[in-house]
Amino acid sequence: MAKRIVVDPVSRIEGHLRIEAVLDEQNIIKEAYSSGTMWRGLELILKDRDPRDAWAFTQRICGVCTTVHALASVRCVEDAIGAEIPPNARIIRNLMNATQQTQDHLVHFYHLHALDWVDVVSALSADPKATSELAQAVSPSWPKSSVGYFNDLKKRLTKFVESGQLGIFSNAYWGHKGYLLPPEANLMAVAHYLEALEFQKEIVKIHAIFGGKNPHPNYLVGGMACSIDPNSDMAINIEQLNKVKKIVDDTNTFIDQVYIPDLIAIAGFYKGWLYGGGLGNFMSYGDFPESDVDDTSSLLWPRGAILNKDLSTIHDVDPRDVNQVKEEVTHSWYTYAGGDDKPLHPSVGETTPNPGAVPKMPYKHLDTDGKYSWLKTPRWNNNPMEVGPLARVLVAYAKKVPMIVDTVNYVLKTLDVGPEALFSTLGRTAARGIECKQTAGFMTHYYDKLMANIKAGDTKVFNNEKWDPDRWPSDCKGFGYTEAPRGSLGHWIHIKDGKIKDYQIVVPSTWNASPRDSNGNSGAYEAALKGTPMANPEQPLEVLRTIHSFDPCLACASHIMDMNGNEISTVKIL
Amino acid sequence: MKKETTYAEILESRGVNRRDFLKFCSLMSVYLGYSSTFIPTFVRAMETKPRIPVIWLHGLECTCCTESFIRSSHPITADIILNMISLDYDETLSAAAGDQLEAVRKQIIKDYKGKYILAVEGNAPTKDDGVYCMINGESFTNVLKETAADAMAVIAWGSCASFGCVQNAKPNPTGATPVHKIIKDKTVVNVPGCPPIAEVMTGVITHLLTFGKLPELDRLKRPKAFYGTRIHDKCYRRPYFDAGMFVESFDDASANKGWCLYKMGCKGPTTFNSCPTVKWNGGTSYPIQAGHPCLGCSEPGFWDNGPFYTRLADVSFLGTNSNADKIGMVAVGAAAAGMAAHAVGTAIKKNKKQKSETANTEEG
Numbered sequence: 001m002a003k004r005i006v007v008d009p010v011s012r013i014e015g016h017l018r019i020e021a022v023l024d025e026q027n028i029i030k031e032a033y034s035s036g037t038m039w040r041g042l043e044l045i046l047k048d049r050d051p052r053d054a055w056a057f058t059q060r061i062c063g064v065c066t067t068v069h070a071l072a073s074v075r076c077v078e079d080a081i082g083a084e085i086p087p088n089a090r091i092i093r094n095l096m097n098a099t100q101q102t103q104d105h106l107v108h109f110y111h112l113h114a115l116d117w118v119d120v121v122s123a124l125s126a127d128p129k130a131t132s133e134l135a136q137a138v139s140p141s142w143p144k145s146s147v148g149y150f151n152d153l154k155k156r157l158t159k160f161v162e163s164g165q166l167g168i169f170s171n172a173y174w175g176h177k178g179y180l181l182p183p184e185a186n187l188m189a190v191a192h193y194l195e196a197l198e199f200q201k202e203i204v205k206i207h208a209i210f211g212g213k214n215p216h217p218n219y220l221v222g223g224m225a226c227s228i229d230p231n232s233d234m235a236i237n238i239e240q241l242n243k244v245k246k247i248v249d250d251t252n253t254f255i256d257q258v259y260i261p262d263l264i265a266i267a268g269f270y271k272g273w274l275y276g277g278g279l280g281n282f283m284s285y286g287d288f289p290e291s292d293v294d295d296t297s298s299l300l301w302p303r304g305a306i307l308n309k310d311l312s313t314i315h316d317v318d319p320r321d322v323n324q325v326k327e328e329v330t331h332s333w334y335t336y337a338g339g340d341d342k343p344l345h346p347s348v349g350e351t352t353p354n355p356g357a358v359p360k361m362p363y364k365h366l367d368t369d370g371k372y373s374w375l376k377t378p379r380w381n382n383n384p385m386e387v388g389p390l391a392r393v394l395v396a397y398a399k400k401v402p403m404i405v406d407t408v409n410y411v412l413k414t415l416d417v418g419p420e421a422l423f424s425t426l427g428r429t430a431a432r433g434i435e436c437k438q439t440a441g442f443m444t445h446y447y448d449k450l451m452a453n454i455k456a457g458d459t460k461v462f463n464n465e466k467w468d469p470d471r472w473p474s475d476c477k478g479f480g481y482t483e484a485p486r487g488s489l490g491h492w493i494h495i496k497d498g499k500i501k502d503y504q505i506v507v508p509s510t511w512n513a514s515p516r517d518s519n520g521n522s523g524a525y526e527a528a529l530k531g532t533p534m535a536n537p538e539q540p541l542e543v544l545r546t547i548h549s550f551d552p553c554l555a556c557a558s559h560i561m562d563m564n565g566n567e568i569s570t571v572k573i574l
Numbered sequence: 575m576k577k578e579t580t581y582a583e584i585l586e587s588r589g590v591n592r593r594d595f596l597k598f599c600s601l602m603s604v605y606l607g608y609s610s611t612f613i614p615t616f617v618r619a620m621e622t623k624p625r626i627p628v629i630w631l632h633g634l635e636c637t638c639c640t641e642s643f644i645r646s647s648h649p650i651t652a653d654i655i656l657n658m659i660s661l662d663y664d665e666t667l668s669a670a671a672g673d674q675l676e677a678v679r680k681q682i683i684k685d686y687k688g689k690y691i692l693a694v695e696g697n698a699p700t701k702d703d704g705v706y707c708m709i710n711g712e713s714f715t716n717v718l719k720e721t722a723a724d725a726m727a728v729i730a731w732g733s734c735a736s737f738g739c740v741q742n743a744k745p746n747p748t749g750a751t752p753v754h755k756i757i758k759d760k761t762v763v764n765v766p767g768c769p770p771i772a773e774v775m776t777g778v779i780t781h782l783l784t785f786g787k788l789p790e791l792d793r794l795k796r797p798k799a800f801y802g803t804r805i806h807d808k809c810y811r812r813p814y815f816d817a818g819m820f821v822e823s824f825d826d827a828s829a830n831k832g833w834c835l836y837k838m839g840c841k842g843p844t845t846f847n848s849c850p851t852v853k854w855n856g857g858t859s860y861p862i863q864a865g866h867p868c869l870g871c872s873e874p875g876f877w878d879n880g881p882f883y884t885r886l887a888d889v890s891f892l893g894t895n896s897n898a899d900k901i902g903m904v905a906v907g908a909a910a911a912g913m914a915a916h917a918v919g920t921a922i923k924k925n926k927k928q929k930s931e932t933a934n935t936e937e938g
Contacts, residue, residue, distance in 0.1 A: 007672040008710045011665045014637045016709060037708040040634050041747025042740065050881035056869060057877070060740040063638020063769060115669040165625050165660040170678045172669035201645040205858045212861030213854035214645070215638040215769055220824060225866035227829040234832025235865070333705075355702035363711040374706075462825035544671055555636045
């Protein structure tokens with residue numbers, strides 16, 4: 001008899017996500033339903049505000065992938081008003097973006113995802129000497145690998161567990177047969193969980209230097225506010241730049257000597273668990289422009305789409321094309337005036353919440369035949385798409401970007417698996433690590449570029465030509481994009497008489513976590529869960545593993561901003 | 575039988591020696607504004623108190639508070655804080671999920687009645703029966719009420735939980751409501767900021783654990799130790815303000831020299847926070863130091879006090895210390911009355927500031 005399990009709240013993510021799954025007699029997942037259970041209505045809040053403030057509002061969509069909405073927003077407003085930014089501003093933004101990607105991926109791997117693969121309690125039975133040998137074998141240069149180091153950690157861990165107060169490790173799935181690492185690998189991973197927690201906060205100091213703080217560093221339409229002057233003690237000078245350099249170097253070391261070796265070591269034990277592939281459709285807007293952001297040929301992360309796992313054909317993606325990206329609300333708690341199943345481009349989108357469609361609380365199950373999520377359903381040319389690190393890596397691999405081809409081949413060869421292994425939960429997790437190594441390299445690249453410009457006498461970071469709204473067209477529209485850690489992010493704006501008329505956003509986790517469309521096609525989460533066997537339906541370890549591999553960000557996903565002139569009048573909940 | 579561990583034992587077990595431990599206690603007591611005579615009290619408390627369970631709820635929010643919290647930059651706090659308290663329920667960090675995680679929350683409420691801390695990140699949507707934030711099939715509002723009922727203390731992390739923040743900005747589509755307006759039968763400590771500074775968050779918890787009581791709060795229920803002065807008062811660019819030397823355009827020659835950002839819209843004169851003293855990310859910088867005006871993110875209703883790049887008062891009022899302090903004093907009155915600062919700006923523009931102090935009592 002089929003049974004239905006519920007995982008709510010899904011922890012170790014950003015925001016509020018609920019998964020319902022139907023299992024067959026063998027406890028294999030037959031159907032899965034993904035539901036975003038929060039909505040904040042920011043789309044209504046931006047209306048009539050100063051477009052130069054929009055980055056700050058949209059940045060507050062998410063504090064985990066902080067910075068990405070701000071970046072997309074300033075690009076969007078600059079596109080609308082025709083503002084050019086100085087090369088240094090582009091370089092600093094790219095450096096901040098690379099910093100964000102790197103820190104976010106690191107935190108995801110260790111603090112949001114690792115406990116799906118690492119059994120903390122098993123680490124208590126590790127032999128410190130064998131752990132030391134293991135650590136030195138997988139990463140010969142990393143200094144924290146002595147017998148004494150692991151002996152101390154084991155003692156601390158034992159004492160912690162014996163205290164009976166397990167804190168964040170309380171009531172989890174320790175001892176589940178899905179955990180395959182030997183005790184020594186578990187102990188090494190716990191050590192690196194703690195080391196990464198210490199180190200991640202160093203990386204984002206780059207945001208504090210250029211943006212004043214993190215989370216939520218400051219951006220600026222027209223460039224950046226952080227003046228550079230090597231001869232001033234009140235601007236970014238050589239002391240601050242040296243600090244950046246040290247952080248960049250330390251970050252590369254940590255990724256190379258801790259993250260990547262751990263990833264390969266852990267993946268080696270799980271390469272038989274290749275569930276979670278899902279859709280096989282992938283999309284990336286691309287990012288890291290070397291020249292103007294509209295010059296897509298200059299993107300270090302290329303743009304494109306892959307359908308049905310066919311890496312031989314890369315489809316062109318144009319987010320400005322009103323026929324490509326569309327959203328519908330057949331299974332979402334919203335209403336469209338022209339029919340919930342009639343997809344609309346964001347520029348003509350509607351956001352009319354339908355709170356009456358939410359089941360009366362407390363509820364045991366959602367009405368998954370009807371509406372069941374605060375997320376809308378975006379589709380590209382009617383196809384459900386996966387976005388994020390795996391999509392980007394596959395697009396870059398298919399486009400033969402040398403660094404990605406080399407790293408992917410290295411990882412596949414080391415693990416002794418074929419390229420088909422990439423289409424899995426593990427492949428998604430590996431792609432994030434591969435990409436993190438790349439973005440750490442970008443940090444070095446952008447630091448070097450910035451220093452070369454300063455050395456050549458160019459310290460300009462802001463262009464004030466279009467700062468004054470009097471110099472803007474009275475009616476203009478813009479598009480801004482970025483690849484956030486979790487995937488393709490697009491902002492669209494309509495400015496009228498210096499104020500925001502419409503602001504629309506389509507967010508990565510909405511692509512991945514969307515409910516079904518009117519044709520009954522699942523989004524990426526739902527598709528990835530199907531076919532996965534569960535060892536014990538009472539302990540949803542396998543579900544968490546696959547969902548976490550996408551790095552869900554539900555605050556983003558449920559804040560799709562679709563506004564148009566008519567929409568305010570259709571919202572009656574105010 | 576569960577054996578509860580003291581902070582000192584944990585510090586020791588994590589390889590922190592006695593000397594570093596004393597340094598930690600001294601620094602925390604200084605952060606909290608206590609004289610050195612209190613340091614032994616700190617030390618004693620940290621050595622003997624068991625770890626207090628913390629339930630950390632997430633409502634309508636963006637998780638920037640949690641992200642700030644894990645940036646805690648004191649040499650030992652980032653590591654220690656996970657063990658100084660027992661963070662038994664936190665959707666962002668907990669290993670367990672779903673029913674197993676909910677079981678932990680219920681168990682803590684039962685086993686530690688009146689002895690656990692409730693920390694809240696985000697706020698509650700009150701419109702439409704709370705359907706805009708649901709956890710395990712229940713409204714966040716109900717989860718919040720249920721968990722608060724037996725809490726020893728309630729901490730509202732960040733501007734969402736304290737005052738409402740971005741989803742509460744006009745027109746507040748979901749009826750987003752700060753924690754103190756939902757939990758009315760006990761003191762809610764407001765720790766505003768978008769997000770709050772990591773060491774401020776750490777400091778509030780440390781105070782509570784050490785002295786067994788809440789830190790002294792101002793009229794907006796903010797700890798005085800961290801929200802007692804305006805950013806303007808401690809800003810290193812203040813001398814330029816007093817001298818009337820202002821940045822006129824971003825990245826101009828005066829910006830390179832670090833002149834005052836008041837004309838660029840800086841909200842430092844009306845914002846109470848520790849940014850210029852504690853700074854951000856391990857003392858690396860703060861927004862003004864990086865050339866950007868303060869957005870005023872720890873003040874009630876700051877999203878509706880903009881636009882961000884518009885100066886607080888008309889240019890004719892600029893130039894002297896006296897005028898600036900008048901602006902500041904109005905802001906003190908405004909903060910005390912819970913008044914929206916944009917009303918202050920408007921009132922000053924109209925040169926009717928005497929009315930502004932009593933004009934509006936709506937809280938942001």
